[in-house]
Amino acid sequence: MAIRDVQLQLCSYPTPTSVAAIEQAMDLAAALGARISALTFKIELPTTSNMLANTLLEIPSMIAAERQKSAANAQTLVSMFESIAMKRGVAHEQFIETCPTSQMGAILTEHARMRDLTMIPIGEQATVQQYVAESVIFGSGRPVIIFPEAPKRRSSTPLDVVAVAWDFSRPAARAVADALPILQAAKTVRVVTITKEKKIDTRRSAAELAKHLACHGVEVVLDEEDAAGRTIGQALEAYLDARAIDLLVMGAYGHSRMRDFVLGGATKAIVGDPPLPVFLSH
Numbered sequence: 001m002a003i004r005d006v007q008l009q010l011c012s013y014p015t016p017t018s019v020a021a022i023e024q025a026m027d028l029a030a031a032l033g034a035r036i037s038a039l040t041f042k043i044e045l046p047t048t049s050n051m052l053a054n055t056l057l058e059i060p061s062m063i064a065a066e067r068q069k070s071a072a073n074a075q076t077l078v079s080m081f082e083s084i085a086m087k088r089g090v091a092h093e094q095f096i097e098t099c100p101t102s103q104m105g106a107i108l109t110e111h112a113r114m115r116d117l118t119m120i121p122i123g124e125q126a127t128v129q130q131y132v133a134e135s136v137i138f139g140s141g142r143p144v145i146i147f148p149e150a151p152k153r154r155s156s157t158p159l160d161v162v163a164v165a166w167d168f169s170r171p172a173a174r175a176v177a178d179a180l181p182i183l184q185a186a187k188t189v190r191v192v193t194i195t196k197e198k199k200i201d202t203r204r205s206a207a208e209l210a211k212h213l214a215c216h217g218v219e220v221v222l223d224e225e226d227a228a229g230r231t232i233g234q235a236l237e238a239y240l241d242a243r244a245i246d247l248l249v250m251g252a253y254g255h256s257r258m259r260d261f262v263l264g265g266a267t268k269a270i271v272g273d274p275p276l277p278v279f280l281s282h
Contacts, residue, residue, distance in 0.1 A: 001116070001181070002032075002033075002116075002181050003032045003034055003116045003117050003181045003182065004032075004033070004034050004035065004116060005034060005035050005037075005115050005116045005117075006025075006028075006029050006032070006034045006035070006036050006037070006115060006116060006117045006118070006119060007036070007037045007038075007039060007108075007111055007112060007115040007117070007118040007119065008022070008025045008029075008036055008037070008038045008039070008081070008118075008119045008120075008121075009038075009039055009040070009108055009118065009119070009120045009121070009132065010022070010038055010039065010040035010074075010077045010078070010081065010121075011040070011041075011121070011123070011128070011129060012040050012041055012042065012043065012070045012071075012073040012074040012077060013041075013043040013066070013069065013070035013073060013101075015123065016073040016076065016077055017040075017077060017121055017123075017149065018121075018123075018149050018150065019080060019084075020149065020150060020151060021121035021123075021147070021149040021150075022038075022077075022080060022081055022084055023084060024121075024147060024151055024158070024277070025119045025121070025147075026084055026085060026088055026090055027157070027158050028119065028145070028158045028159075028277070029090055030088055030090050031157055031158055031159050031185060032181065032182070032185065034091075034116070034117075035090075035091040035092065035093075036085065036090055036091070036092050037092065037093050037094065037095065037111075037115065038077070038078060038081040038092070038093075038094040038095070039094075039095045039096075039097065039107075039108060039111055040074045040077050040078060040094075040095075040096055040097075041070070041074065041096070041097050041098065041099055041104055041107075042067070042070050042071045042074050042096060042097070042098040042099075043066075043067065043070040043099070043100065043101055044067065044098060044099060044100045045063045045066050045067055045070075045100070046063075046100065074096050075096070078094040078096060081094055082094060095111075101128060104128070104132050105131055105132045105134070105135025105136065105139075106135065106139075108120075108132055108135065108136055109135050109136050109139040109140045112136045112140035112142050112144070113140050113141060113142060115142060116142065116143075117142065117143050117144070117145060118136050118140065118142065118143075118144050118145070119144070119145045119146075119147065120132060120133045120136065120144060120145070120146050120147075121146075121147055121148070121149040122146050122147065122148055122149060122271075122272075122273070122274055123148075123149040123150075124149075124150075130271055130272055133146050133271055134254075134271060137252050137271075137280050137282050138252070138254065138282055142178075143175070143178040143179065143279060143280065143281040144252075144279075144280050144281075145247075145277050145278065145279050145280070146270075146271060146274045146277070146278050146280065147274055147276065147277035147278070148273075148274050148275070148276065151276075152275065152276065157187075157246075158246055158247060158277065159182065159185050159186045159187070159246060159247060160186070160187050160188065160246050161186070161187065161188045161189075161190065161243065161244060161245050161246050162179075162182060162183060162186040162188070162189050162190070162245070162246060162247045162248075162249060163189075163190045163191070163192055163239070163240065163243065163245040163247070163248050163249065164176060164179075164183070164189065164190070164191045164192070164220075164248075164249045164250070165192060165194070165236060165248060165249065165250035165251075165266075166191045166192065166193050166206060166209060167193060167194070167200055167251075168200055168201075168202035168204055169251060169253075170251070171250075171251025171252055171253055171281070171282060172250065172251040173251070174251055174281045174282070175249050175250055175251040175252075175279065175280065175281035176209070176213075176249065177281075178279075178281040179249040179279050179281070180216060180218075182247070182249070182279065183213065183216075183218045183249070184216065184217055184218055186218075186247075188221070189213070189218055189219070189220045189221070190220065190221045190222075190223055190243060190245070191206055191209060191210065191220045191221070191222050191223065192223040192224070192225055192236075192239055193206055193223070193224050193225070194224075194225050194226075194227050194232050194235045194236060194239075195224050195225065195226055195227065196226055196227045196228070197227035197230075197231070197232050197235065198232075206222050207222065210222060223239070223243075225238070225239045231266070231269070232266040232269075233266045233268075233269030233270060234269075236248070236250075236266065236270075237275050240275055240276060241275075245276060246276065246277070247276065247277045247278070247279060248270075248276060248277070248278045248279065249278075249279045249281075250266070250267075250270070250278060250279070250280060251280070251281060251282070252267050252271075252280040252281060252282040253266065253267045254267055254268075254282075267280070
């Protein structure tokens, strides 16, 4: 199935999503020929019932000011998003929801279930955005692209060179299937297996994946990267840098239980600090 309907989450508080992040997402939507929807939030901050603190510190007025800051940022973000989309001729729409921070992940997940793909920028203060990303990855049933809000490098197009992290697992297979339209749109696709880090339990070879993808018009280059004592996340990042990869496709390992997320090592490293746009599927 083609990717024709994508979603971008914009953060309004405490620091609004950058213009550079909106432009990155718009570039990808344009490359896929997709409509893009922006969703941001007016954050409802909790009030306090401590009368003394309210009197001495003027907490209600401080909370009101922060709420207004979030509301103003949200409106500015959707205006910037609309302006960029119109200039680039990308079909678009935008939404603003009102909720406490704790509900952002659940609301974004509901929207994500009715989109082909959701994009989530990760800034330097990644705690809230990381939680939101995990909620959507494990709760939406749809793929997610996380990407650094400040791009570490920019290519002429976001899909020149796409890499697939392949370890013969179910999550990796799911990610390849979900990312097929992106692989078909890429100029170059590389499939990399990190070796000597963990035992890979399979009797199959990466060449069989290459043969399968060729049936869909995707020719791939097969690579191996020796872990050499590094974690999978470290080995992957070194590989991505060396090959000038624009986007990484990988399976998301882990599950959510009682809202506590248990992540695989590579997934945790990538979601917390993505080195580049990463397509994750669970």
